[in-house]
Amino acid sequence: MNVHDSEKMSGILKGEGYIEVDSAQDADLVIFNTCSIRQKAEQKFYSELGRIKELKKRKPGLTIAVAGCIAQQEGKNILKRVPYVDHVMGPQNIHMVRDILKSNINRIAIDDNPLIADTELPVERKDEVRAWINIMYECNNFCSYCIVPYTRGRERSRPSSAILSEIKGLAEKGYVEVTLLGQNVNSYASDISFPQLLKAVDKIEGIRRVRFVTSHPKDLSDDLIAAIRDCEKVCKHIHLPLQSGSTKILSLMNRKYEYNDYVHKVNKIRKEIPKIAITSDIIAGFPDETVEDHRLTIKALHDIEFDGIFAFHYSVRVGTSAATMLGQLEDSIKLSRLNEILEVQNDISERKNKALLNTLQEILLETPNEKDPQKMSGRTQTNKTVSISLNGKHRTLKPGDLLNVRIIKANRHSLDGIIEEGPN
Ligand code: 5AD
Numbered sequence: 001m002n003v004h005d006s007e008k009m010s011g012i013l014k015g016e017g018y019i020e021v022d023s024a025q026d027a028d029l030v031i032f033n034t035c036s037i038r039q040k041a042e043q044k045f046y047s048e049l050g051r052i053k054e055l056k057k058r059k060p061g062l063t064i065a066v067a068g069c070i071a072q073q074e075g076k077n078i079l080k081r082v083p084y085v086d087h088v089m090g091p092q093n094i095h096m097v098r099d100i101l102k103s104n105i106n107r108i109a110i111d112d113n114p115l116i117a118d119t120e121l122p123v124e125r126k127d128e129v130r131a132w133i134n135i136m137y138e139c140n141n142f143c144s145y146c147i148v149p150y151t152r153g154r155e156r157s158r159p160s161s162a163i164l165s166e167i168k169g170l171a172e173k174g175y176v177e178v179t180l181l182g183q184n185v186n187s188y189a190s191d192i193s194f195p196q197l198l199k200a201v202d203k204i205e206g207i208r209r210v211r212f213v214t215s216h217p218k219d220l221s222d223d224l225i226a227a228i229r230d231c232e233k234v235c236k237h238i239h240l241p242l243q244s245g246s247t248k249i250l251s252l253m254n255r256k257y258e259y260n261d262y263v264h265k266v267n268k269i270r271k272e273i274p275k276i277a278i279t280s281d282i283i284a285g286f287p288d289e290t291v292e293d294h295r296l297t298i299k300a301l302h303d304i305e306f307d308g309i310f311a312f313h314y315s316v317r318v319g320t321s322a323a324t325m326l327g328q329l330e331d332s333i334k335l336s337r338l339n340e341i342l343e344v345q346n347d348i349s350e351r352k353n354k355a356l357l358n359t360l361q362e363i364l365l366e367t368p369n370e371k372d373p374q375k376m377s378g379r380t381q382t383n384k385t386v387s388i389s390l391n392g393k394h395r396t397l398k399p400g401d402l403l404n405v406r407i408i409k410a411n412r413h414s415l416d417g418i419i420e421e422g423p424n
Pocket residue numbers: 037038145146147241243281282283312313314315316317
């Protein structure tokens with residue numbers, strides 16, 4: 001979400017005549033687009049901000065703006081605490097970037113923006129074949145650990161006509177993969193439902209793959225499962241954050257489902273779409289999590305066998321309801337539980353990857369890494385990265401090509417393959 005917000009700010013600034021430079025040393029304007037989902041992200045920002053202070057001393061004309069969730073949270077406190085920051089702009093106020101940079105009086109833009117879903121902004125995309133598309137903004141769920149509903153505000157869905165015409169425009173420019181973005185795409189509520197939107201995107205000529213993030217398990221419907229199954233271009237992958245294997249903890253987290261409901265939904269998905277990959281998010285060491293609750297999460301990992309997970313230790317976010325719950329755990333306990341979760345999942349991911357050895361997989365070739373332009377890689381429909389040996393074909397291959405590759409090596413977090421067929 002933040003990466004795409006940055007692409008929008010770049011789009012607006014490009015329209016104003018700004019050009020992007022590689023380093024802050026060469027810049028007239030530096031915008032920090034910040035994340036506050038966990039403490040680590042916040043710390044990273046504050047240490048970057050400390051570093052820029054010296055630059056501002058040497059280059060007094062340098063303008064510094066703070067955008068994103070920390071900007072929203074701290075508002076004018078940032079200007080008080082960090083006098084060398086010039087502007088502050090929350091995630092709902094990206095459209096203000098142009099005006100705010102021109103104003104020495106109104107240096108803060110953090111108001112609620114009810115028009116966010118109806119405002120079309122220029123986008124300067126970083127990738128030439130894969131694109132992020134907002135289908136909705138913000139979140140209404142108030143999971144008890146999460147700062148997002150406080151920093152990003154209320155959920156608002158974009159009209160389907162705007163989404164579809166943006167994607168058609170991208171297809172005409174040569175984009176082949178789109179990822180539909182929302183904090184909880186399953187509660188997309190506009191003129192049509194999310195499954196209907198997927199079906200409409202599936203029909204757009206030129207688009208070859210459709211992905212979406214993130215799905216909240218409580219809102220995952222049978223219609224959505226059927227749409228993923230039936231839409232040819234919709235990738236057979238769903239990111240479905242479980243967070244904990246303990247129903248007691250899920251309730252404290254305000255997730256609004258029990259562990260058994262989650263398993264029931266996973267079984268349904270796998271029955272309808274046997275080859276689907278399911279990935280998840282897990283939080284270790286939530287307040288009041290006992291050894292038994294933690295064991296239930298470990299058991300869930302063994303029972304469900306996700307293709308991959310993102311796991312985090314619980315991070316206290318001031319202002320959320322979990323921050324003041326009793327039973328906050330020591331960091332050492334949270335970290336040792338997190339490590340166990342990661343170890344268990346590593347083995348499962350490796351085993352799942354090994355099962356793909358010798359199979360044929362379709363990958364979509366990605367833009368080569370600037371640091372290593374000789375190496376190419378792509379993702380399977382199920383979102384697994386495959387590095388390929390080029391077989392002398394590299395001159396004819398380009399990002400966005402679909403290739404059939406044979407998997408010859410399975411690592412824990414990636415696969416190696418050789419091209420058998422394609423571009424298709
Ligand atoms: N502490 C740890 N992890 C968190 N997440 C969100 N808030 C917190 C927090 N306070 C995780 C959740 C969510 C993912 C995007 O980040 O697992 O699904």
